[in-house]
Amino acid sequence: MTARMDKRFAALKAEGRPALITYIMGGDPDFETSLGIMKALPDAGADLIELGMPFSDPMADGPAVQMAGQRALKDGQTLAKTLELASRFREGDTETPIVMMGYYNPIYVYGVERFLDDVIASGIDGLIVVDLPPEMDDELCIPALAKGVNFIRLATPTTDDKRLPAVLKNTSGFVYYVSMNGITGSALPDPSLIGGAVKRIKGHTALPVCVGFGVKTADHAKAIGAAADGVVVGSAIVSQIAGSLTKDGKAGPDTVAAVATLVRGLATGVRAARLVAAE
Amino acid sequence: MNETPKPNSFRSGPDEDGRFGIFGGRFVAETLMPLILVLQGEWEKAKNDPAFQKELADLGAHYIGRPSPLYFAERLTEHLGGAKIYFKREELNHTGSHKINNCIGQILLAKRMGKTRIIAETGAGQHGVASATVAARFGFPCVVYMGATDVQRQAPNVFRMKLLGAEVRPVTAGHGTLKDAMNEALRDWVTNVDDTYYLIGTAAGPHPYPEMVRDFQSVIGTEARAQLLEAEGRLPDVVIAAVGGGSNAIGIFHPFLDDDSVRIVGVEAGGRGLQGVEHCASITAGTPGVLHGNRTYLLQDGDGQILEGHSISAGLDYPGIGPEHSWLHSIGRAEYVPIMDDEALDAFQMLTRLEGIIPALEPSHALAEVIKRAPKMGKDEIILMNLSGRGDKDIFTVGKILGMEL
Numbered sequence A: 001m002t003a004r005m006d007k008r009f010a011a012l013k014a015e016g017r018p019a020l021i022t023y024i025m026g027g028d029p030d031f032e033t034s035l036g037i038m039k040a041l042p043d044a045g046a047d048l049i050e051l052g053m054p055f056s057d058p059m060a061d062g063p064a065v066q067m068a069g070q071r072a073l074k075d076g077q078t079l080a081k082t083l084e085l086a087s088r089f090r091e092g093d094t095e096t097p098i099v100m101m102g103y104y105n106p107i108y109v110y111g112v113e114r115f116l117d118d119v120i121a122s123g124i125d126g127l128i129v130v131d132l133p134p135e136m137d138d139e140l141c142i143p144a145l146a147k148g149v150n151f152i153r154l155a156t157p158t159t160d161d162k163r164l165p166a167v168l169k170n171t172s173g174f175v176y177y178v179s180m181n182g183i184t185g186s187a188l189p190d191p192s193l194i195g196g197a198v199k200r201i202k203g204h205t206a207l208p209v210c211v212g213f214g215v216k217t218a219d220h221a222k223a224i225g226a227a228a229d230g231v232v233v234g235s236a237i238v239s240q241i242a243g244s245l246t247k248d249g250k251a252g253p254d255t256v257a258a259v260a261t262l263v264r265g266l267a268t269g270v271r272a273a274r275l276v277a278a279e
Numbered sequence B: 001m002n003e004t005p006k007p008n009s010f011r012s013g014p015d016e017d018g019r020f021g022i023f024g025g026r027f028v029a030e031t032l033m034p035l036i037l038v039l040q041g042e043w044e045k046a047k048n049d050p051a052f053q054k055e056l057a058d059l060g061a062h063y064i065g066r067p068s069p070l071y072f073a074e075r076l077t078e079h080l081g082g083a084k085i086y087f088k089r090e091e092l093n094h095t096g097s098h099k100i101n102n103c104i105g106q107i108l109l110a111k112r113m114g115k116t117r118i119i120a121e122t123g124a125g126q127h128g129v130a131s132a133t134v135a136a137r138f139g140f141p142c143v144v145y146m147g148a149t150d151v152q153r154q155a156p157n158v159f160r161m162k163l164l165g166a167e168v169r170p171v172t173a174g175h176g177t178l179k180d181a182m183n184e185a186l187r188d189w190v191t192n193v194d195d196t197y198y199l200i201g202t203a204a205g206p207h208p209y210p211e212m213v214r215d216f217q218s219v220i221g222t223e224a225r226a227q228l229l230e231a232e233g234r235l236p237d238v239v240i241a242a243v244g245g246g247s248n249a250i251g252i253f254h255p256f257l258d259d260d261s262v263r264i265v266g267v268e269a270g271g272r273g274l275q276g277v278e279h280c281a282s283i284t285a286g287t288p289g290v291l292h293g294n295r296t297y298l299l300q301d302g303d304g305q306i307l308e309g310h311s312i313s314a315g316l317d318y319p320g321i322g323p324e325h326s327w328l329h330s331i332g333r334a335e336y337v338p339i340m341d342d343e344a345l346d347a348f349q350m351l352t353r354l355e356g357i358i359p360a361l362e363p364s365h366a367l368a369e370v371i372k373r374a375p376k377m378g379k380d381e382i383i384l385m386n387l388s389g390r391g392d393k394d395i396f397t398v399g400k401i402l403g404m405e406l
Helices: A002-015 A032-045 A063-072 A079-090 A102-108 A112-121 A141-146 A164-169 A191-202 A216-224 A235-243 A253-279 B033-047 B050-064 B074-080 B099-114 B126-138 B147-153 B155-161 B176-190 B209-216 B219-232 B247-256 B325-332 B342-353 B361-375 B392-402
Strands: A019-024 A048-054 A098-102 A127-130 A176-177 A210-211 A230-231 B023-027 B070-072 B084-090 B115-124 B144-145 B169-170 B196-197 B236-240 B263-272 B289-292 B291-300 B334-339 B382-386
Touching: A002 A019, A002 A141, A019 A032, A019 A063, A019 A210, A019 A235, A019 A253, A032 A079, A032 A253, A048 A063, A048 A079, A079 A098, A079 A102, A102 A112, A112 A141, A164 A191, A164 B126, A164 B169, A176 A191, A191 A210, A191 A216, A216 A230, A216 A253, A230 A235, A230 A253, A230 B263, A235 A253, A235 B070, A253 B263, B023 B289, B023 B325, B033 B050, B033 B099, B050 B099, B050 B334, B070 B219, B074 B084, B074 B342, B074 B361, B084 B219, B099 B126, B099 B196, B099 B209, B099 B247, B115 B126, B115 B176, B126 B144, B126 B155, B144 B147, B144 B176, B147 B155, B147 B169, B147 B263, B155 B169, B155 B392, B169 B176, B176 B196, B209 B247, B219 B247, B236 B247, B236 B361, B247 B263, B247 B325, B263 B325, B263 B342, B263 B361, B291 B325, B291 B334, B325 B334, B334 B342, B334 B361, B342 B361, B342 B392, B361 B382, B361 B392
Parallel strands: A019 A048, A019 A230, A048 A098, A098 A127, A176 A210, A210 A230, B084 B382, B115 B144, B115 B196, B144 B169, B236 B263, B236 B382, B263 B334
Antiparallel strands: B023 B291, B070 B084, B289 B291
16 A cells, blocks of 8 residues: 555656645535545546545644535444445546545544454545544554554654654655644745755655645645645635535536646646746 | 453553553544643653642642531431432532642642643533633633533533633534533634643543543542541442542542442433434443544444533533543443433432522433432432532523523
8 A cells, every 4th residue: 555655756856846735624514425536536636635534523633624524424424334435536546645634533433443454445545633643543543553654654843853753753655744733724834944844854754744734725735845845735626616515505607627727737837847946 | 352351450441552452542623743742741740749738638628628528318318218328519619610639630730740831621610610610710711612502501611701801712613512512622723732631521531631531530539439448437339429420430430449339320311212313321321432532432323423511510521531430331331321311301400498508500411310210229228429519600590491580
């Protein structure tokens, strides 16, 4: 499983540009539309896909992602269905890495061993679990690594140099740098600060460092991409979905197209990033 | 399952990772992890610092009004015709509940740590009022997150918090109760890590909160144990307390845990019955899971989504429980039983008429269990109950249910 992700980052490195990592909430606004969006992402320019696992109490997420999770749960999304989304996607795409992102409780209730087996069977390449810091590695991180599933860790501005080695120790795939102290979807911080932070992390690891939280436009993607190995966009995408829904909250005629349009714009930004860096 | 040997002491937990058996822990986002490690270090230093302990004791005596009395409920005992009933009168504390014990402790810690802003979550509003009170006393700005439903049903406490200078932020997510308020407080904390101290009101959340809150609340049981030995020359047969998150309960239970002869009973909110989802009996009807930084018993569906629950009492309206209670249940040292809304309401009225004490709806649940047990016990036996809060805040809720004009 680690192979697909490593291969993708190696190819991007050869291409000389950062990755565009797009987040969608599994099952938002419904299973079939979510699958349609997921299938459209690579063509629109997404290099990796983060697939959100809805949770009733997403404590690190802002209103946009909270509402996306609520829409999905209301439509009957479960962890089993999110795994199914990934395997349905894999039927037509064996190249684009998928990272599942969410909170621990649904996984814990599903059963860690059973979950990891199903993750592998569904063609998922990595996991990001927000509420499992390194202190809790025995829960899921170590079992995941033992089975060859990447465990991607978040590093934040509060993760100082003393703590960084502990955070990076069992991290694989890439490091997700959270660009600010806060919840998802907040305002983007100063890109120049982010460059320093990425450099600091790179001093401790050879893994790609991708940056998220607050990236909303092609210009943001370009500015952040100049300093990082990848740019994560989440809230902007789920907001785009929200904006395309009908009055009663169902998928609209343009929901998939609206997301594809946004992602194409972001992809342009990412592809221009290193030109900026080279100037 | 292998039989685990009985521990030498039930009072030595948690371990250094904050675990009580499989419960507890530190399930938080990376942004918060360095903060709770710092908090843990500061708490370790503070609790071993005589100056900190002295300031805590002084404020306890002169600001809170400690020790709170141990009261023999003579007429209630007579009426029930069984065991002697004693109340630990935490409702007589400044601000009207046990919550102030913890708030005074944590505000001293916040001051020590150089924090300049306090945030808190509240259900019934008792912890919100206690937080707003200590914030006023020590000159901190204070933001209290409160579910929108609770803002409605606990209007007097909302007004109190505002008078004390706190900002009350209603939370409309979910059912608008304590769980949603706690989510929002965590989102605030993750955003304002440098200056903000999160004053958690119950013995739950990531380590070190469950241990720290328990230690601040254990003054209840420590005093009660000494007071009862003084009054009766012996320990109680049963100790009973209501459990939402469980801070008043762990506070009175903990000093008795190694007294083998003392039965420990926690009372959960049975709401409208355990068959459906309209209750908050996390241990009786829930399963282990991870929420708000710790592993504990939770009300959840088969997909691990947290359920909303229901209780007549806003303070018990929480789908989880402090991790130490989950552990005490799992090893059989304490038992946990449900009490329904209507039983609590009956108990509320009985105490009001027989003893001239208007209890909060939270300890009314404990009282309902006392009313069930006392008649079946001998007259030489003793029940100790934590009367954790006064009922002034609940008169509008109760009045509405009883159809009385206010």
